[in-house]
Amino acid sequence: xxxxxxxxxxxxxxxxxxxxxxxxxxxxxxxxxxxxxxxxxxxxxxxxxxxxxxxxxxxxxxxxxxxxxxxxxxxxxxxxxxxxxxxxxxxxxxxxxxxxxxxxxxxxxxxxxxxxxxxxxxxxxxxxxxxxxxxxxxxxxxxxxxxxxxxxxxxxxxxxxxxxxxxxxxxxxxxxxxxxxxxxxxxxxxxxxxxxxxxxxxxxxxxxxxxxxxxxxxxxxxxxxxxxxxxxxxxxxxxxxxxxxxxxxxxxxxxxxxxxxxxxxxxxxxxxxxxxxxxxxxxxxxxxxxxxxxxxxxxxxxxxxxxxxxxxxxxxxxxxxxxxxxxxxxxxxxxxxxxxxxxxxxxxxxxxxxxxxxxxxxxxxxxxxxxxxxxxxxxxxxxxxxxxxxxxxxxxxxxxxxxxxxxxxxxxxxxxxxxxxxxxxxxxxxxxxxxxxxxxxxxxxxxxxxxxxxxxxxxxxxxxxxxxxxxxxxxxxxxxxxxxxxxxxxxxxxxxxxxxxxxxxxxxxxxxxxxxxxxxx
Ligand code: AMP
Numbered sequence: 270x271x272x273x274x275x276x277x278x279x280x281x282x283x284x285x286x287x288x289x290x291x292x293x294x295x296x297x298x299x300x301x302x303x304x305x306x307x308x309x310x311x312x313x314x315x316x317x318x319x320x321x322x323x324x325x326x327x328x329x330x331x332x333x334x335x336x337x338x339x340x341x342x343x344x345x346x347x348x349x350x351x352x353x354x355x356x357x358x359x360x361x362x363x364x365x366x367x368x369x370x371x372x373x374x375x376x377x378x379x380x381x382x383x384x385x386x387x388x389x390x391x392x393x394x395x396x397x398x399x400x401x402x403x404x405x406x407x408x409x410x411x412x413x414x415x416x417x418x419x420x421x422x423x424x425x426x427x428x429x430x431x432x433x434x435x436x437x438x439x440x441x442x443x444x445x446x447x448x449x450x451x452x453x454x455x456x457x458x459x460x461x462x463x464x465x466x467x468x469x470x471x472x473x474x475x476x477x478x479x480x481x482x483x484x485x486x487x488x489x490x491x492x493x494x495x496x497x498x499x500x501x502x503x504x505x506x507x508x509x510x511x512x513x514x515x516x517x518x519x520x521x522x523x524x525x526x527x528x529x530x531x532x533x534x535x536x537x538x539x540x541x542x543x544x545x546x547x548x549x550x551x552x553x554x555x556x557x558x559x560x561x562x563x564x565x566x567x568x569x570x571x572x573x574x575x576x577x578x579x580x581x582x583x584x585x586x587x588x589x590x591x592x593x594x595x596x597x598x599x600x601x602x603x604x605x606x607x608x609x610x611x612x613x614x615x616x617x618x619x620x621x622x623x624x625x626x627x628x629x630x631x632x633x634x635x636x637x638x639x640x641x642x643x644x645x646x647x648x649x650x651x652x653x654x655x656x657x658x659x660x661x662x663x664x665x666x667x668x669x670x671x672x673x674x675x676x677x678x679x680x681x682x683x684x685x686x687x688x689x690x691x692x693x694x695x696x697x698x699x700x701x702x703x704x705x706x707x708x709x710x711x712x713x714x715x716x717x718x719x720x721x722x723x724x725x726x727x728x729x730x731x732x733x734x735x736x737x738x739x740x741x742x743x744x745x746x747x748x749x750x751x752x753x754x755x756x757x758x759x760x761x762x763x764x765x766x767x768x769x770x771x772x773x774x775x776x777x778x779x780x781x782x783x784x785x786x787x788x789x790x
Contacts, residue, residue, distance in 0.1 A: 276302050279331040281368035286327065289364055295320030297477045301451075302328050304473035308449055312465055312472040316455040317424075317586070318610050319477050322361045325421050325451040329395065330366045332419060332449075338372060338392035342416030346444065347397045348437065350427040352377040352557060353564070357586055358423065359397045371395060376402045379557020386411050400428070400436035407443065417444040425454035425461050431580075434460060441468045456603070487613035489621045490647040491633070502626055503533075507540050509624050510596055512650035514546070514574075517592065517620070523567065524592035525575045525582060527608050529600060537596060538576040548574035551581045579604050582611065593621040598629035602639040622647070 273286050273294055294302065297315045305311050305328035315321040329345055338344055349355040359375045366373070374388040376398035382405075389396070389412055396403070396412075406412045420441070422428070428437055441464075450469050454461050465472065494509050496502040514521055526541075528534045531552040538550035549563045549572055560581070566572035568587055575582070579599065590612045599605050605623075612619025623644065625633055637643050 271299050276327075277306055277331075278302070278327055279334045279369070281334065282327055282330050282365055285365045285367050286323075288367075291323075295324070295477075297321050297475060298324040298327070300475040300477070301325070301473070304475070305329075305449075305451060306331060310450045310469045310472035311452070312469055312474045313451065313453040314455070314457060314474070314476040315453060316607065316610070321453055322358055322423070323365065325423075325453065326358070326361050326365050329419055329421065329451070330362070330369060330371060333371055333394050334369055338394045339416060340392045341389055341411065342392065342413045343374070343389070343396035344394045344416055345396065345419040345421070346403075346414065346417050346440070347395065347421040347423065348400055348403065348428075348440065349397065349423045350399065350431055350433060351553075351580060352379060352399060353560070353581065354424060354427075355397050355399050356561075362395055362397065366395075373397060376406055377557070378402055379560075382406070382409070382411075400433045400440060403440060404436055414440070414443040415445060417448050419449045419451070420444050421451045421453070423453050425452060425464070426456045426458060427580075429458055429460055434464065437464065438467075486617060487609055487619045487621050489609065489623070489644055491623045491625060491644040492647050492649040493625050493627075494649040496626055502628075503536075506596065506624055506626065507537065509649055510537075510594060511541070511544055511546070513594065513622055513624070514592075516650060520591065520620075522591040523570065523573050523575075523589070524594055525567075525577055525587075525590055525608075525611050526594040526596050527577055527579065527582065527599070529579075529597040531578050533597070534576050534578050541574060541576070546574055547572060548576055550576045552578040553580055579608070582608070587611065589617065591619060593619070595621070595623040598623060598625050598632045598636070600632050602632070602635040605636045605639075624649075 270293055273283055273291065276294065276298075278286070297313060297319045301311050301313055301321075301324040305325065311325070313321055313324060315324075325347075329347075333344055336344065347355075347358050349358055355375060355377050359373060362373050371394040372388075372392070373395040374385060374393045374397070376385050376396065378399065378401070385406065389406070398406075403412075407414065422437060425437070428434060450472070452465055452469055452472070457465075492509065492513065494505070496505045510526070514524065526537065526548075528537055531554055534550045534552045538548045541548035549566070551560055551563050555563075563572065563575065564587075567575045576596075593609050593612045595605070595608060599608060609619075609621035612621060633644075
């Protein structure tokens with residue numbers, strides 16, 4: 270078996286790796302590091318949890334250990350699709366480079382340009398950034414990419430989902446063609462293949478654990494339930510979720526609960542809080558400071574339930590998560606693997622529960638087809654007979670409007686909400702006293718805006734005014750990019766939308782006056 274000491278890493282890097290407690294390289298590290306140290310481009314097909322971050326960070330540090338950074342000219346560039354992932358790469362860098370004198374800067378939205386500019390001015394060895402923020406710095410003339418010796422693109426498939434590929438192409442073109450490139454993606458979509466053909470030079474292709482693989486240490490269970498009425502699905506699902514959490518008792522030390530839509534992340538978090546659960550939401554519409562605080566709380570155990578969207582939680586490395594709940598069946602089968610991979614990490618045991626209603630059948634079939642086996646079924650808990658649609662009224666205006674067309678009675682009386690509280694006597698370990706119901710109407714969330722609002726493009730940004738509110742605009746722009754992906758996943762192109770969000774239009778009927786020719790006078 271290969272050891273880290275066999276990999277020709279810089280002794281200072283080796284020392285840090287040993288201190289991090291790693292005994293042997295993971296398969297992606299074992300395959301990628303030797304090629305990377307030989308100076309070859311690497312095309313890594315690997316998902317999060319495989320040790321891929323160290324597979325490019327360790328050779329990167331080894332390569333940069335000699336040489337010095339020059340002002341405004343970073344020597345290497347690591348691009349990640351989200352702020353959280355970029356921050357995570359930066360944390361990894363800090364661990365592995367602790368015995369070197371290498372410097373880094375993290376360019377992500379939500380941090381003021383001024384602070385980041387200062388670091389770049391001094392000269393950094395490693396620049397870790399999200400693509401939009403990097404280009405913003407570049408356009409402000411604060412950054413030169415002509416000194417980049419190594420460029421890393423992490424999670425390229427997510428970049429594709431989020432519409433970042435044009436930015437990535439542009440950044441590639443701003444760096445010297447002599448650079449070494451490490452390019453990582455969980456899947457090889459044709460567009461990703463195209464980019465790698467264009468910008469990688471004779472890469473060593475290394476591939477580990479196919480996407481459809483779920484860890485053996487994760488116990489997966491599917492709970493199918495049939496709502497009593499379609500318009501009560503959301504409220505009844507919340508009841509099922511609460512009962513599942515409670516039925517796990519102390520075994521559930523913490524959990525990530527996934528929803529498909531950001532707006533539901535908010536509503537579910539609020540509802541769980543109202544029921545005494547220690548829950549907080551995380552998604553792309555929240556302020557960076559709030560996101561960081563929430564994640565830190567979840568990592569250090571002061572927050573027990575993290576309600577998340579796929580984008581926000583993707584790739585996050587939180588070692589001890591006892592449970593993952595799929596409040597919604599993911600509409601993209603590969604997200605199932607990513608979601609449940611948040612638990613059962615590093616050899617620990619984990620449980621992944623998925624709640625499905627009949628409308629999820631086709632997504633479920635896709636997941637089971639990908640896994641090539643059916644998910645084990647569990648018996649869904651019996652619903653509280655007194656449960657009423659109560660806080661269903663918290664859903665955003667758009668959904669309510671559609672439902673009201675379908676003659677739903679609005680029911681947002683606090684008394685009904687109280688009836689929805691858990692009936693089991695054992696409270697969650699850190700349950701807080703049940704608070705009074707909050708305002709029953711949630712604020713509309715940006716992600717729910719018309720698709721055109723969520724779409725953003727680099728050229729548009731370039732025409733934005735400079736200075737003044739620019740930071741704020743860029744920040745929003747970053748978030749909108751997160752949204753863009755969520756919108757697409759939610760069916761932005763007309764796919765996968767839930768019934769409540771369908772646009773009601775004219776169907777095939779075109780009014781006669783629209784078909785008449787104009788008469789010139
Ligand atoms: P990643 O796929 O980069 O997100 O890494 C997933 C987790 O594996 C992180 O917590 C790393 O700290 C950990 N890790 C990376 N390499 C190793 C290794 N060789 N041995 C044990 N754990 C590792």
